[in-house]
Structures are given as C-alpha cells and as structure tokens.
Amino acid sequence: MIKRIGAMVAVAVTVGQWAASGASAQEPVAGCGAGYELGTIAESVDAIDERAYSPEEWAGVVAAVTSSDLNGDGYLCTKQLKSNPAQLAKFGFEHYLTNVSDNRAAGRV
Numbered sequence: 489m490i491k492r493i494g495a496m497v498a499v500a501v502t503v504g505q506w507a508a509s510g511a512s513a514q515e516p517v518a519g520c521g522a523g524y525e526l527g528t529i530a531e532s533v534d535a536i537d538e539r540a541y542s543p544e545e546w547a548g549v550v551a552a553v554t555s556s557d558l559n560g561d562g563y564l565c566t567k568q569l570k571s572n573p574a575q576l577a578k579f580g581f582e583h584y585l586t587n588v589s590d591n592r593a594a595g596r597v
Contacts, residue, residue: 514561514562515561516561516562516563516591517559517561517563517591518559518591518592518593519565519591519593520565520591520593521565521593523567524565524566524567524587524589525565525566525567526563526564526565526591527563527564527566528562528563528564529553529554529557529562529563529564531566532553532556532564532566532586532588533549533550533553533554535566535568535586535588536549536553536586536588537583537584537586539579539581539583540579540583553588556588556589556590557590558590558592559590559591559592561591563591564588564589564590564591565588565589565590565591565593566586566587566588567586567587568584568585568586568587569584569585569586569587570584570585571583571584571585
C-alpha cells in the first residue's frame with residue numbers, strides 16, 4: 489500500500505512539473521510593429537546594455553521593462569538602435585539604445 493501511494497505521488501509530481509514547464513505557457517496575444525522583435529520579458533531585459541547603469545539604476549530599468557507588459561501575456565516588443573557619437577563620448581563604449589514596448593500590434597504574431 490505504501491509503495492502504491494509513493495508511486496502515485498511520484499507520477500503526480502512528474503505531471504505537475506511537466507505542466508508547469510511549458511505545457512501551459514501562454515501564447516502572445518499580439519505581435520509587434522515593423523522593425524521590432526517579439527520576445528519574452530527576460531529576452532527584452534537581456535537586450536538592454538547593463539553597462540550604462542549603476543546597480544540601483546539597473547534595478548529600476550528591470551522594473552520598468554517588466555511593468556511594460558500591459559496586456560499580461562509575458563511578451564514585449566524590442567528594437568535596438570545604434571549609438572551616436574555623443575553617447576559614445578558619455579559612456580566610453582559603443583552603447584545601443586533599446587526601445588521596449590508592449591506587444592499590441594494586431595495581425596503580427
């Protein structure tokens with residue numbers, strides 16, 4: 489009897505892990521405008537050049553990007569723009585600007 493209960497718990501845990509690992513992952517509700525890439529919130533954060541920020545500023549950037557997901561689907565639109573000479577002088581390295589917005593463009597999934 490104890491062995492059966494143990495086996496049932498193991499199966500239930502395995503099924504629960506499978507469901508949580510992506511079987512129930514939400515699809516994006518919309519796409520992005522031309523020139524923007526659709527990606528997860530984590531992918532959007534990873535696209536931002538962290539070197540330009542202090543640790544305190546970086547925490548604010550991550551919070552701002554995360555809160556940009558207004559429709560709650562876990563996806564954002566990201567577009568990177570090359571730096572200009574003024575940014576190069578300010579930061580001392582090639583710094584890309586990253587524009588992040590929620591994915592609300594209809595018909596572009």
